[in-house]
Amino acid sequence: MKGHLLMSSSNSSIENIYKLNGKVPVGKAIPFGLQHILAMFVANIAPIIIVGGASGLSSAQTARLIQSAMIIAGIGTLIQLFPLWKIGSGLPIVMGISFTFVSIFCYIGPTYGYNAIVGAVLVGGIVEGVLGLFAKYWIKLISPIVAASVVTSIGFSLLSVGASSFGGGSGSENFGSATNWILGTITLLSCIIFNILAKSYFKQLSVLFGLIVGYIVAVIMGVVDFSSLSGTSIVAVPSLMPFKPEFNANAIFSVILIFLVSATETIGDTSALAASGLNRDVTAKETSGSIACDGFISALSSVFGCLPITSFSQNVGLVAMTKVVNRFAIATGAIIMIIAGIFPIFGALLATLPDAVLGGCTLMMFGTIVISGLQMxxxxxxxxxxxxxxxxxLSIGIGFTQVPEIFSIFPKIIENVFAENCVAVVFIVSIILNLVLPKNMETVVPKEDNENK
Incomplete structure (x- = not known):
């Protein structure tokens, strides 16, 4: 009888990882949280390295910002999981430093200075946060077909990111080398084989297994750089206002535009997560809370001198692939991020994960987002x-951004916003079409209805 009860309890905890509010033991939750963090860690710190370099920050300043980014991303994820008032969605959304702002920051930083970036993020974050709180007044503009188009474009936009990582990381000296091909392929095959052979809930840890196998192979091949660990402090607390905000009108205007683009990505991510992870439509309250969290946490991030925080599409892909939506399991990942920020040595160790290994794991995840969008x-x-x-x-958004020179006739600010951001273009075009096309266009009966007839 006792053994039966133990088995029943074990099965219940396994099933609960597929439930939003199910109770999951810490030991079973941590691997799923760690899997999420490893899937987004490199992408979380890369924007800081790129923008810091373009803005002339020292390596010490950049290191402190990376530390702050981990803590803020962890706090933002916890608020998304467990909302404060109307801020947060209550969905299994993982937050991180947004890549969407990189191109505009690489223009603002050298032109106006990094302090102008901090000031613009503070203002833009508050603007997005307020828009999120009042989303019920404008969210009707985002019809289901607009959200579906945006989700699909997010998936397509990430495919090149996965391919770039698979090749060794954009700009790397040995990009596309045999070493990177071997690492990426071994990692990808490890994920697939583990998913086929593993039993029960272990199947959903295929990405973590692939990352571990790929990392071990990378160490054996001698391509893991441990030099960054030397001299790294064990414990450190990030400082408030390491950069005094400067409020430049041009910088603020352009960054607010990008915050609007980021909000559309968040709408797409939230819609995709509800559809693929929970098999239902997202609610207006969840969308509103998700956008508000993006904005206000980004404003908080600027207080620590850091860049905007947003929902991570690659983690939406991970949820879509594994169907693990348990908030507590993902919260363990958020806690790991905060620990990585307080203990820089831990974050530095995670940062040694080679890009090719990450690329091998993310290809399937990003493809899953495309499929989710097509299903929507x-x-x-x-x-x-x-x-x-x-x-x-989709044809304008994805097609035009493949040849960014087509935007060269527009002002520099507009070019920076749209030239390489297919999600922004897809959103604008779909919104306009949704407003101007007549509601009573000739319809084609959906396939399911035809079959029923």
Whole structure:
């Protein structure tokens, strides 16, 4: 009888990882939290390294910002999981430093200085946060087909990120080398084989298994650089206002535009997560809280001199692939991020993960987001109106950003916002089409209805 009860309890805890609010033992939760952190760690610190370098920050300043980024990302993730008032969605969203702002910051930093970036992030974050709180007044503009098109574009935009990591990381000296091909392939095969052979909930740890195998192989091949660990302090507390905010009108205007783009990505991420992880539509309250969290946490990030925080699409892909939505399990990952920020040596060790290993794990995850978006489009029905909105917005958004020179006739600020950001273009085009196309366009009966007839 006792053994039966233990087995029943074990099965219940396994099933709970697929439930938003299920009770999961700490020992079972930590691997899933760690899997999320390893999937986003490199992408979380890369924007700081890029923007810091372009803005002329010292290596010591950049290191302190990376430390702050881990703590803020952890706090932001906890608030998304367990909302404070109306801030946070209550969904298994993982937060991190946004790549969306990199191009505009690489323009503002050298032109106006890093302090102007901090000031613009503070103002822009508050603007997005307030927009999130009042989302119920404008969220109706984001119809299901608009959200589906944005989600699909997010998936497509990430494919090149995964491929770049697989090759060794954009700008690396040995990009596309045999070493990186071997590491990426071994990691990818490890994920697939583990997912096929593993039993029960262990199947959902295929990404973590692939990362571990890839990392071990990388160490054996001698391509893991441990030099960054020397001289790294064990414990450190980030400082408040390491950079005094400067409020430059041009910088603030351009950054607010990007915050609006970031909000659309958050809407897409939140919609995709609800659809793929919970098999339902996202609620207006969840979307509002998610956007508000993005904005206000970004404003808090600027207080620590850091860059904007947003929902991470790669982690949405991980949820879509594993179906693990338990908030407590993902919260353990947020705590790991905070620990990595307080103990820099821990973060420095995670940072030694080679890009090729990460790329091998993310290819399937990013592809899953594309499929989720296509499923959302299918659920909207294949009416002539929906087909026109999805087809035209995706073809313009993805097509035009493949040849960014096409935006050269526009002012520099507009070019920086849209030239390489297909999600922003897809959002704008789909919103315009959704507003101007007649509601009574000739419709095509959805496939399911045809079969029923």
């Amino acid at each position: 489009i299918s659920n909207c029905g294949y009416s002539q109106r929906n087909i026109t909105i999805a087809a035209l917005s």
